[in-house]
Amino acid sequence: MAFATRHFVRAASSAAATAAAKKLIIKHVTVIGGGLMGAGIAQVAAASGHTVVLVDQSAEILKKSTKGIEESLKRVTKKKFADKPEAGAEFIEKTLKNLTTSTDAAAVVHSTDLVIEAIVENLEVKTELFKTLDKFAADHTIFASNTSSLQITKLANSTTRQDRFGGLHFFNPVPMMKLVEVIKTPMTSQKTFESLVDFSKAVGKSPVSCKDTPGFIVNRLLVPYMLEAVRLFERGDASKEDIDVAMKLGAGYPMGPFELLDYVGLDTSKYIIDGWHSLEPNNPLFAPSPLLNKLVEEKKLGKKTGEGFYKYK
Numbered sequence: 203m204a205f206a207t208r209h210f211v212r213a214a215s216s217a218a219a220t221a222a223a224k225k226l227i228i229k230h231v232t233v234i235g236g237g238l239m240g241a242g243i244a245q246v247a248a249a250s251g252h253t254v255v256l257v258d259q260s261a262e263i264l265k266k267s268t269k270g271i272e273e274s275l276k277r278v279t280k281k282k283f284a285d286k287p288e289a290g291a292e293f294i295e296k297t298l299k300n301l302t303t304s305t306d307a308a309a310v311v312h313s314t315d316l317v318i319e320a321i322v323e324n325l326e327v328k329t330e331l332f333k334t335l336d337k338f339a340a341d342h343t344i345f346a347s348n349t350s351s352l353q354i355t356k357l358a359n360s361t362t363r364q365d366r367f368g369g370l371h372f373f374n375p376v377p378m379m380k381l382v383e384v385i386k387t388p389m390t391s392q393k394t395f396e397s398l399v400d401f402s403k404a405v406g407k408s409p410v411s412c413k414d415t416p417g418f419i420v421n422r423l424l425v426p427y428m429l430e431a432v433r434l435f436e437r438g439d440a441s442k443e444d445i446d447v448a449m450k451l452g453a454g455y456p457m458g459p460f461e462l463l464d465y466v467g468l469d470t471s472k473y474i475i476d477g478w479h480s481l482e483p484n485n486p487l488f489a490p491s492p493l494l495n496k497l498v499e500e501k502k503l504g505k506k507t508g509e510g511f512y513k514y515k
Contacts, residue, residue: 226342226397228404232257232314234307234331236267239348240320242376245271246405248300249278249293255314257307264303272298274377307331311339316401318370320348323473328352329360336361344394346370350421351474354414355387364389368398371418372407382407383418416478416488424462425474426487429494431459436493442511460511463494464504468511472498 229252233244236258244256244267258264275294283290304310311317317335319328332345339345345367347357358367369385382402386395395411402409412418417425431449435442446458463471472495478488497503497510504510 225393225400226315226344228315228344228397228401229253230314230316231255232307232311232317233320234258234317234335235320235348236263236303237320238270238374239372239376240318241267241270242274242374243318243320243348243372244301245274245297245377246407249275249297250405252300252405254301255310256301256303257305257310258303259305261303261305264305268301268303271301274375278377307335308338311335311343313340314343316344316346316397318346318348320372323349323351323470325352325356328357332357333360336363339363342366344368344397346398348372351417351477353416354385355389358387358389365391366394368394369414369418370398370402371420373420380406380408381420382409383420384409384411385414385418386411387414416481417474421474425471425478428459428463428471429475429487429489429491432463432491432494435460436491464510464512464514467504467506468494469498469503 231244231247231252232255233240233247234257236256240256240258244254248254248271256264256267258267272294275297279290279293283293317339319331321327321331328347328349332347335345341363343363343366345358345361345363347354347369348371349357349369350371354367354369358364361367364387368387368390369383371383371385373379373381384395384398384402399409399411410419416422431442431445434440434445440448442458442460446460449455449458457465472490475488475490475494478485479490482488501507502509505514508514
């Protein structure tokens, strides 16, 4: 009898350990932020069968986000269901059924599996949001940030779920770009990491993993490259037009560095490089650019303002 009892206890303990080690299958997703990135993430999650709640501060913003998602889905279906318009219409209807909106984040995170934050790139604002949501989310809920430049570890430390916290860095435009960078901090559990990788695959993306290093993979290589192009131009070694042509025709890049800077936004690039410079002031790759600073000060931020390194009509 004693043997049977010990055997039962060991079996029960083993079963509990196995259950605890299992990855979380993410079905319900809450996306915080109805901008381009947040709406794009909500779209691909809903289109892949996840139940999604998109959250922002006002109903007006969410209405605009939903309209943008509908328009994006129509563009997708024109390519995906070119010869099957009825199937395309059904796909749009099914995707939109999976999507709801809310202006109350605290009220909707209690039953979600994954919270993805895609709000303004400001450490204080993000940490305050995560600190609040941590109080209302279920114990199993994973938190992830879509930040492109801030340390995931600092964001995780604002919560009590450091082991259930990681980075999910999508790229713009989300429905088109195939890559997701999955960021694992020193505290992120293997179970959480694998769940985030599986989710990335489930929404049709190709995940790559990276430690919590400034800029992760893509921006760590891309931002210094763009800044080095600016320094080349600042020194008078080559014109910005010739630098752009050289990188497109010589390296096969779809856009030159100055075109890309204007597309991304000069203020965004400056914010990133300033943040990295404060972390590593002696790293020459992160040295600020006087010309970039001047253009941002003059509100010449790129395509969104009509002028950056180039002028736009």
